[in-house]
Amino acid sequence: MADDAEKPSRDYRETVFLPETPFPMRAGLPQKEPQILARWSEADLYHAMRAERRRAGAPLFVLHDGPPYANGAIHIGHALQKTLKDFVVRSRFLLGYDVDFVPGWDCHGLPIEWKIEEELRAKGRRKDEVSKAEFRQRCREYAAHWIDVQREGFKRLGVIGDWENRYATMDFASEAAIVAEFHKFVASGQLYRGSKPVMWSPVERTALADAEVEYHDHVSPTIWVKFPVTEGSDAARGASVVIWTTTPWTIPANRAISYNPDVAYSVYEVEAMEEGLAFEPWAKPGDRLIVADKLVADVMAAAKVARHRKVEAVDCQGMECEHPLAGLDSHYGFGVPLLAGDHVTDDAGTGFVHTAPGHGADDYQVWLAHGHREIPDTVDPDGAYYPHVALFGGLKVLETEGKKAGKFGPANDAVIGKLIEAGRLLARGRLEHSYPHSWRSKAPVIFRNTPQWFIRMDEPVDTEALGDRTLRETALEAIEATTFYPPQGKNRIRSMVESRPDWLISRQRAWGAPLAMFVDKETGQPLHDPEVDRRIIEAIRAEGADAWFNRPATDFLGSHDPDRYEKVEDILDVWFDSGSTHAFTLENRANTRWPADLYLEGSDQHRGWFQSSLLESSGTRGRAPYDSILTHGFVMDEHGEKMSKSKGNVVDPERVIGESGAEIIRLWTAMIDYSDDCRIGKTILQTTSDAYRKLRNTVRYMLGALADYAPDEAVELAEMPPLERFILHRLWELDGQVRAAYEAYAFQDVIRPVLDFCQEDLSALFFDVRRDSLYCDRPDALRRRAARTVMDAVFERITAWLSPLIPFTMEEAWLTRYPDAGSNCLRVIPDTPAEWRDDAEAARWAKVQKATSVVTGALEVERREKRLGAALEAAPRVHVADADLLAAFEGLDPAEVFRTSQATLVAGDGPAGAFRLPEVPGVAVEPLKAEGRKCARSWRILPEVGQDPRYPDLSLRDADAVAAWDAAHGKVTA
Template sequence: MCADTPETTAENTVDYKSTLNLPKTDFPMRAGLPKREPEWLERWEKMGVYDRLREKTGRTPFTLHDGPPYANGHLHIGHALNKTIKDMIVRSHQMMGFDARYVPGWDCHGLPIEWKIEEQYRKKGKNKDEVNIVDFRQECRKFAEGWVDIQREEFKRLGITGNWPDPYLTMDFHAEAVIAAEFQKFLMNGTLYQGSKPVMWSPVEQTALAEAEVEYHDKDSFTIWVKFQVTGTGDATLDAAKVVIWTTTPWTIPSNKAVVYGAEISYGLYEVTSTPDECWLNTGETYLLADNLAADVFSRARLEEGMYTRRADVTVEQLASISLKHPLNGATGGNGEWDDIRDFRAADFVTDTEGTGFVHCAPSHGMEEFELYRDLGMLEQVITYNIMDDGRFRADLPFFGGKAILKPNGKEGNANAAVIDKLVEVGGLLARGKIKHSYPHSWRSKAPIIYRNTPQWFAAVDKAVGDGQDTHGTTIRERALTSIDELVKWTPQTGRNRLYSMIEARPDWVLSRQRAWGVPLTVFTRKGLLPTDPDFLLRNDDVNTRITEAFEFEGADAWYKDGAKARFLEGIVNPDDYDQVFDVLDVWFDSGSTHSFVLRDRPDGTADGIADVYMEGTDQHRGWFHSSLLQACGTLGRAPYRNVVTHGFTLDEKGMKMSKSLGNTIVPETVVKQYGADILRLWVAQVDYTSDQRIGPEILKGVADSYRRLRNTMRFMLGSLNDFSEADRMDVADMPELERWVLHRLSELDDVVTKGYKAFDFQGVFSAVFTFATVDLSAFYFDIRKDALYCDGDTERRRAARTVLDILFHRLTKWLAPVLVFTMEEVWLERFGGADNSVHLEDFEVTPDAWRDDALASKWASIRSARRVVTAALEVQRTEKVIGASLEAAPTVYIADADLRAALEGVPFDDIAITSAITVSGDAAPEGAFTLPEIDGVAVSFAKADGEKCQRCWKILPDVNAQTGVCGRCSEALKS
C-alpha cells in the first residue's frame, strides 16, 4: 500500500502518482538470455538440482531412456529439437510428482568414427591395415571421448537436465561386456547363424550396412537393354529369337544366372523389318517382349513405328520350354565363364509396367532373386562371388578382372563401362542410356552402395527362441509384433503402423560388420565344419563367462590381444580346433542393447529393465526403435519400452531440407548466441513436433515476440505482488465473481496442462497457457483489475485480486518451467530468492475441485460477449477522435435477453468495460446503435461521461472534489 505524501508541482497542482500502488519489480523487460543463461546453469550445478530431486522419496519412478547420439561432431538443429523434447518430458513428469530420471548416453562404436580416423591416416599417407588393431581402436576411443565432452557441454547449454556426470557410453568396459553377453544370448538360444545372402554393401567403406545406415539420393545410372539368345525349345522360330532384359546395374551382367518372366503377362514375338543408321538391331531379327512394353523398347533402339511388327503370341507353355544363353556365351577369351545355359522361369515379382517384361537375375546381388532360388533349393547353382570387398571384380574374371564399380572417392568406376563395351563388342546390346533415379547411399561416406552376397552373421527372426520366455510369442518376429500392438503406446499412432509393417516384412537381422571399431562377435567356429552343421558354433557357458569377465576389466580390446583365442578356450576345448571370428557387431545391436546396461544394471535404471519412454525421430522406426525391439525380443521376450514418441524432421522456412550446400542450415549455437536457449526451447514447444517442422530467421522472430508477451505477463504479476504477504490473502469464497471466474479457468487449464504433459503434447500445453496468459489475463482480467490494483486502498477487491495473482504466479511459473527453464527460474527467484531455491525443485500445484464452477463460467462468457460489443463501439469513437480513452465514455448498453441484463446489473459492468459509467437497459436499441453481427441482442449507444476527471484514477465522475481533484474512492484510499 502506497502512503507517500502527494507532491505539489510548480503549477500548484497535486501529483498523485506517488500515491498509486504501481507495480514494483527489478525484473527487466529485456531478458538478456544469451548472457544470463550460463549463470543459471552454473547455479544449478552448484546446487546439484538433479541429485536433490532424486532425494525426494515415495515417488513413482519414470524413466526416459535416451537414444544415443553419435559422438562425432557438433550438434545440429535436429539434436536440439530431440533433446529439448526429451527434457520437457522429464521435467514435466518430475513436476507432476514422479521421480523422473534421465541418463544421457552416446553411441561410440562403428564406422563414422572409424572413418574419421582413416581420413586422418590418409592425409598422413598412413595405411590403416599396417596399424596394430588395438592401437587403432584406442585412437577411435580417444576420438569419441573428445566429442562426448564437447556434445555434453552443448547439450547442457540448451538447459537439458540429467545425470551428466555419469552418462552411459557404449564403449565403457561394462557396456562392452554386456553387449557381448547380449550377443551370446542369441548364440545360446539358437537364433544366431552364419549365412550368405545379398546385403547392402559399401565398396568405399568395405562393410555391410544396415537399412538405418542408408539414405537415398538421386543418381545418374547407366541403363542397358541386353539380348539373351533363346535355346533348347526345339522350335526353330523360338530358338532364333532373343529375350531382352533391362537393368540399371550393368556391372551385374557378368553375375547373371537366370532370366524370369511373369506368368500373367502378355508376350509377343516381334520381328525387325527395317532399321535406321547406327542401330544394334538387324532386319529379320526376332525378339520376345511384353506387349505393353514393346514399343518403348524398340524406341530405345531408335526404331520407329513401322520398323517392326508383331508376328505371334508367345504362350506360357512356350515360355516354359525356353532356356537362354548368356550374351557372353562363347566369347573369345571368356574361358567358358558364361557358357552354362541360363535358367528361365516364371516369378511373381515380374511386371510389365517398366523395362521389357523380363527380369535379369543375379541372385548374388538382388534379394528377390536370391529368395526365389533359395526357395527352389538352387542357390549353389546361381550364387557367384565376382565382386570383392572393395567393389572390384575378382582379379581372374575374364574381361573385367580388377575393374571397379566405384572409385575410392565414391565416384563412378570403370566396371559399368567395361561391361557395356564388351556387350557392344559381342553384339549383346540392344540399347543403352542413362537414367536419374533415387538410389541408396551410405549416410557416412555419401557414396552409392551395392547389393552383394557375402558370408555374414544373422539373427533368425522366425526361428523359435529357445529361452522359455514365450508369453508374447515364440519367435523374435512374433514377440515384436505382439509388443507393438499390446504393450506399447505410440505418439503419434502412425509410428505403430510404420514399425509394424517393417517388422512384418523384414528379413533376418544382419549382425556382422567387417570393421575394427566395435564390439566383436564373440564366437568361435569349428574348423572343417559347414555353417549348417549343429556343432559349427561353439556354445559354451564357461567360454562366454571368460570373455565377458575379460571385457568387464579390459574392454572389448581383449578379443584382439595376442593369445586371445587360447586365453578364452584353453582348459575348456582345444583352441586348435576352432577359428576366432573377427567381425564386429552392427552398431545398431550396440544401441539396441542399451536397455540391458542402462535400464537393467544402473542404480538409476528401472526395476524391470523396461523404459517408460523412448523418444526419437521418425527415421528411428528403421533405426533405434527397430533394433531395440528386435534385440529385446530376442533376450527379454518383449519390447524394452512402454511408450514410443516420434518427432519429424526439421526443415527451413520454405519447407526445404537443410543442407550446407544450400546455405539454409540453422545451428543451435547460433540461435543460442543471438536469442538464448529459451527461445529455441520455446520454438520446440510451439511446433507440432510429430510432423516435420520449420525454423528460420522469421520464424524465430515470431517466437521471440511470443516470449516477450509472456515475459510481460510475468513481469506484471511480479510487480503487482511486490509486497504481498499471507496477511493479504483472501478466502476464495469471499472473492468477487471475476476472481472466482479466473480460478475456474485455472481449474480448466489445469486439466489441459496435466493431460497434455502426460500425453507429451507440448504444443497443446503451451498454446493453452499462452492463450490464457495473453487473452484471458493480459487482455481481460489484468486490464480490468489494474484500476483496483493501482488505485484502491486496502479493499477486499484489491486483496482478492492480489490473492488470485499469487495463485496465478505459482501455477504459470511452474507450468512453464519445463519449457522456459531459464526464464521461469529467473521469475521464481525474483520473488522467492535464496541460495537453495529453484522452481525446478517444485511440483505442480494441486487445484481444488471447488474452483470449478461451470454455471459461473457460462454467465461470464455472456458478460464477456457484451463487453466485446462495448469495447468495439468505443474503439470507433477513439478512431474518430471523439474520445482519447475509454474512461471518457459513459455508454448505454441495450440488452434484449433478461438473464444477461440481470447478469450485467449484478456486476460492476463499468469497471469490466473500463468506462467511467455505464447504463444497462432493457429498452429497444435506438436506430444507429452499435452492434456486432456475431453477437445477437446487444447494442451500444455512445455518450461522454459526466463530471470531472479524477487526478488520481483518471475516471470522469460526478463526485470529484474541486479542491483535491480526486473522487470519493481515491479520497478514501488517500486517507489510508
C-alpha cells in the same frame, strides 16, 4: 498526472500502490541463463529432485535416452529432440513422479571410422599402415571429444539428467554388455552365417543394413541383351531371349533368366530396320527375339526396328539359353536356365529378368527356390571383379580411391564392349532412376554376395524369450502392446518389421564391438561354451573391446584347440550396439527399472533405434524394452525446405542461444506440433520472442502487484467478487488441461492455452479491470485483497505449469519472489480446489465480454475522431435488448468492467444512431462524455470529486485511501 487547468494541491504519486519488482522487463537471457545453470549445478538439481520425490514415495518414470552420435557439435535437430526429452523429464517431476533419465551416446561405427581415415589421409598415411589398436584408440578419442562438446551443448539448453553417470556404447562396461547380449543370440541358435547378396559399400568396405541405405536419383546405362536359346520349343530354337538391365556389370554373374508363367511371351522376327540412322544398329532383319507380348513395341523401338512380325507364342518352362559371353571365353560355357518367379512383371523392360544370384535379393531367392545352392563370387570387397572372373578380372565396378571415389568404374563399359564383340547386344540407353546410396559416405552401393552373420526372423527357436514364436512374431506382438505417440507410428514400424529380411548384424570394419566368438572350422558352427564366453566378457569389461582384437585366441579358448577354431573379427552392426543400450542402462542399476516407460526419438528411428531395440529385446527377453514410443518430425527452414550449409538456411542453436537465450528455443519447441516436420527461421524465432515477452510481462506484472503480499490478507472464496471467481474458475479449468496435456506429452496444449489465458483473461481482462483497484484502493479494501489473493494463486500455478517448458524464466520469477524457498523445479503441480469451478461465472463473463467489445468499439471510434481521449473521459450509455445479457451485469459495476469513469446500462434496443457491432446483436452504445471533475489520483472523472474537504481534488474512494495512507505514514491531514 492532472492537466494544468486542474493542477492538484498535492503530489499524490507516493500514495499510489504501483507495482514494484526487481524482475526486469528485459530478460537478458544469454547472461542470466548461465547464472541459473550454475545455481542448479551447485544444488545438484536433478539428484535433489529425485531424492525429494523418493522421500515422498513417488512412482517411478523411466525415459531411456536414445543415444545421439558423437561426431559433431549439436544442431537444431539435436536441440529439438533433447528439449522434448527435457520437457518429459521435468513435466513428470512436476506431476509427482521420480524420473530416471541417463543421457547417453552412440560411439561406434562408420562415420567416426571414416573421419579418422580422412585425418590419416591428410597426414599421408593409409589405414592399413596403422595398427588396429592405434586406429581404434584414435576413434575412441575422437568420440570422447565430441561427447564432451555435445554434453555441454545439451546442458546449456537446460536439459537435466544424470550427466555424471552418462552412458556411452564405447565404455568398457557397455562393450562387455553388448557382447554379452550378442552371446545370448549365439547360445539360443538365432544366429547363423549365410552367404547371400547384401547391400555392400565398396567405398566403406562393409555390408550395410537397410536402415543405413538411402535412395538418390542416379543415371545408369541400360542394355538389352540377347541370350540364344539352346533348349526349348522348335520356334524358340534359333531365337534369343531378351533381357533388360540397368547394371551391365552384373552380366558376368548371370546364372539364369527369370520369367512369370502368367505373362504371355512370343517369338518375334525382325523384318526391317529404321532408315537414316547415324549408327549401324545391332539388330538385323531375320533376327528372332523372345519378349513379353505387352512389351514388344518398346523393345523394338529401343532396337530401332521399323517392322516386325509375331512368329508364335512360346512356353518358357524348361527353356535354357547360352550365356551371352560364352563365345568369347569358355568360362561362360554353362547353361542359363529359365526359372519361374513371381517378382517378374510385364510393366517394363522385356518381361524377363536377368538373374545374378550373387547380386540381387530376388535373384538369390529365385535361385534357391529352384534348388540351386552355389552362389558365385564375382566382385571383391573393394568393388572390383575377382581375378578369376574371365575377361574382366581386376576391373572396378565402383572406384574407391582418389577423386573418383564413389563413382562407377570401367566395368560397365567393359561388359558392354564385350557384349558388342560377342554380337549379343541388342540396344543400349541411359536411365535416371532411384539408386541405393550409403547414408554416411553418400556413395552408391551394390548388392554383393558375401558371407555375413544374420539373426533369424522367421525360424522359431526354443528359448525362454521366444517360446514357440519366431522373432518376427514376437516383435509384432510387442508392437501391438506398445503405445505410440502419435498413433500412426504403430503402423509404420509394424509394416517395416513385417517385411524386413533377416537381421544382418556383421560389419567388416574396425571401430565397434566385436562378434566375439569362435567358429568351428569343420562344422562352421559357433562355439558355445559358457566359460569361454565368461572369459571374453571379463576381458572386455577390464580392457574394452580392444581385448578381443589384441589378445591371442588362447586367452579365451582355455582347453579348446585354437587350430580348430576361427576367431571372428567382424564388428557388430551399430544398430545392435544401440539396440542393446536398455540392457546396461535399465538393468542392474539402482533406482530404475526395465522396461522403460518411454523411448523418444525422430520418426526415422522406426527403421533405426526403435526397431533394433525391439528386435534385440524381443530376441533376448520376449518383449519390447519400452511401454511407449514418442516420435517427432524433422526440422526444416521456415519455407519448409531441408536445411543445408550450401543454401545458407541452417539455424545454429548455439547462435540462437548466444543472441536470444536457450529459453527461446525451448519456447519454440513447446509451441510447434512436433509430431510433424516443423519449421524454424528468423521470422519464426522473432514470433517466438514476441510470445516470450508477453509471458514475461505477465509474470513481471504479477510480481510487482504482489509486492509485500502476505497470506493474512487472503480472501475466502465466499467473499470473492465475481471477476475473481471467474479467474479462479479458469485456473481450475486450466489445471485439468495442463495435467492431461503433460500426461499425453502434448506440450503445445500446455503453452498455447496458458499463453491465451495470460493475454486474454489476465492482461486484457483481470489486470486491466483491477488495475485501478490495485493502484488506488486502500490496502485493506476487500476488492484489492481479493484481486491479490487470486493473483497469488495464478502466480503459484503459472510458475509451476510452465517450469518444464521455460524453466529459466520460471526459476528467476520464483526466486525473485521467494529468494530463500529453493528451486522452483523442486515443486509439484499445486492442487487446485474443486470448489473453484464455477460454470455460472464462466457463462456470465462470456456474455459480459461480448457487451464490453461493443463499448470498446464505440470508444475507439470516438478516439479516432478525436471526440474523446482516454477511456476514463467516457460515460457510455449501453442499451441491452437481451434480458439474459442484461442480467449478467447484476452485481457488477459497469464502469469498472468497461474501464470508464462512469457507465449506465439501459434495457432496450437503443436509438438508431447508437454504435453497434453486427456480431453482437442486441447491444447499442451511446459514447457519452463523463461529467464531473477529474480525480487527481485515479484520473477518474466523477461528480463526487471534492466532496471530502480534506482532499478537495480527490474522489471519495481516493480520499479515504489517502487518509489511511497518511495515517500509516504519520502525516497530519488538514
